[in-house]
Amino acid sequence: MDKIYTKEELLDMYRNLKFGRLFTLKMHEAVYKGLIRSSFHTPYGQEAIGVGVVSAMRKTDWLAYTHRFQTGMIMRYDPYGFIAELFGLYDGIKNGTAFDYHLADLNETGKHILFILGTLGGTIPMNTGFAWARKMQGKDDVCVVVHGDGGCSEGAAYEGWNLAALHKTPNVYVIVNNGWAMTVPLRRESAVEDISAKAAACGLPAQVADGNNILKVRRVMEQALEMARNGQPNVVEFKTLRWEAHFVGQGNDYRDDKEKIQASMEDDDCVKNFERTLLAQGVLDQAYIDQFTAESQQHLDEMVERAAQSRKSTYDEIYTMEHLYATPETGGKL
Ligand SMILES: Cc1ncc(C[n+]2csc(CCOP(=O)(O)OP(=O)(O)O)c2C)c(N)n1
Numbered sequence: 001m002d003k004i005y006t007k008e009e010l011l012d013m014y015r016n017l018k019f020g021r022l023f024t025l026k027m028h029e030a031v032y033k034g035l036i037r038s039s040f041h042t043p044y045g046q047e048a049i050g051v052g053v054v055s056a057m058r059k060t061d062w063l064a065y066t067h068r069f070q071t072g073m074i075m076r077y078d079p080y081g082f083i084a085e086l087f088g089l090y091d092g093i094k095n096g097t098a099f100d101y102h103l104a105d106l107n108e109t110g111k112h113i114l115f116i117l118g119t120l121g122g123t124i125p126m127n128t129g130f131a132w133a134r135k136m137q138g139k140d141d142v143c144v145v146v147h148g149d150g151g152c153s154e155g156a157a158y159e160g161w162n163l164a165a166l167h168k169t170p171n172v173y174v175i176v177n178n179g180w181a182m183t184v185p186l187r188r189e190s191a192v193e194d195i196s197a198k199a200a201a202c203g204l205p206a207q208v209a210d211g212n213n214i215l216k217v218r219r220v221m222e223q224a225l226e227m228a229r230n231g232q233p234n235v236v237e238f239k240t241l242r243w244e245a246h247f248v249g250q251g252n253d254y255r256d257d258k259e260k261i262q263a264s265m266e267d268d269d270c271v272k273n274f275e276r277t278l279l280a281q282g283v284l285d286q287a288y289i290d291q292f293t294a295e296s297q298q299h300l301d302e303m304v305e306r307a308a309q310s311r312k313s314t315y316d317e318i319y320t321m322e323h324l325y326a327t328p329e330t331g332g333k334l
């Protein structure tokens with residue numbers, strides 16, 4: 001039977017989901033205002049995956065995220081620090097040196113964010129190794145490695161999955177199958193529609209679920225985490241659709257599935273669907289939605305204004321940053 005969540009758990013998921021959508025809209029606007037000068041990869045349409053996955057995880061479980069996983073990341077990190085980091089400014093989580101894609105926090109008492117590589121696919125074997133090391137150390141935390149459909153078409157992914165299945169590393173591999181990798185549709189990158197079938201061929205149990213239904217995402221993820229904690233690495237594939245271009249400003253002319261996008265926006269919007277479900281169950285009412293939306297928008301406006309006032313890190317500050325370089329000032333340690 002499906003797990004039943006408490007009202008507080010449901011409201012918590014809702015707030016994170018709605019805030020994630022509003023955050024995306026605000027960052028989209030920030031690109032056009034010239035406040036974000038790196039690429040911003042909008043997660044429109046797939047926000048439920050970030051929220052569902054992170055809400056199922058323990059804070060001590062490790063997360064290797066992707067460039068389109070912002071809704072999960074702002075649950076782990078203070079959104080203000082994340083915004084200032086996106087703006088490349090001193091107030092950012094890594095003082096504006098990592099932007100949104102190269103944050104890592106391997107401190108035992110920190111945010112448990114794993115290293116990720118800009119080279120797609122490589123994150124998978126690297127964090128299979130990390131999980132293997134944790135197992136050898138006798139820890140019971142799970143390493144969740146998120147990847148897109150495109151990233152899973154890189155050879156490195158299969159090396160990682162093979163090692164995981166063989167050595168029973170405590171990993172859950174999350175595949176966000178949104179039908180596109182940059183300008184390449186799924187049908188031109190993979191002969192198999194369910195990418196997870198390829199992980200299954202390596203010996204990993206696989207589940208496929210609707211990524212636009214936050215409750216399904218969370219339930220499937222909870223099962224996957226339990227399985228991994230009990231010694232069985234596995235893979236979950238969430239089906240969704242990328243609504244926009246790869247990054248803000250790319251343009252969407254190459255998309256040949258505009259009708260599908262339209263239908264998804266109208267009938268399969270993860271935020272609207274969850275709102276409808278919670279309204280029908282009486283967990284919240286329209287007044288709650290309106291008030292939360294207004295408060296979140298104000299909060300986002302204030303954070304953007306404050307972040308925009310932050311300064312850039314100086315050369316000397318960057319050079320001596322402990323989290324970037326091992327220097328004489330840090331005693332040669334990272
Ligand atoms: C090995 C490699 N090839 C190409 C790129 C450039 N690149 C960055 S993101 C991306 C598309 C990724 O698609 P997917 O994994 O499906 O994630 P999505 O953008 O859909 O979330 C590409 C091709 C890269 N970073 N690494």
Ligand SMILES: [Mg+2]
Pocket residue numbers: 148149150176177178179180181182
């Ligand atoms: Mg993709």
